[in-house]
Amino acid sequence: MFKKNIKISKFIYNFLIYILKFKIKNPYLKNIIITKIYINKKFSNINIYFIDFLKEYSLNIKKEIFILIKLLNNIKNYINYKIKNKINNFKKINLNFIYDKSSLKFEKKISLLEINKNYEKK
Secondary structure, eight states, X not given: OOOSSXXXXXXXXXXXXXXXXXXXXXXXXXXXXXXXXXXXXXXXXXXXXEEEEOSOOSTHXXXXXHHHHHHHHHHHHHHHHHHHHTOTTXXXXXXXXXXXXXXXXXXXXXXXXXXXXXXXXX
């Protein structure tokens, strides 16, 4: 379960501001909603859920996905840079892209999940 009222470090705060700024500057990301952000007690896992609700389905889907992957890669690079230069006890984060075909068909949405290699289900 996701815990409420988690105290976050300045690093995490800056990281979230970075995501929001990137999202606002990029016109292709207008429909993206950051739905959940979970950070565990030790700050070793960062899980971000992006959901993009699309009104129409066309050839632009590939473009949207490409841009979202680019965004996630930028986030990964930003985190890894911070870890390398500022925070020694952070583990390197692996970023994975998951394309959920079933949700596209039934709920008309595309889900992108960033999952740490040490992700634990609770």
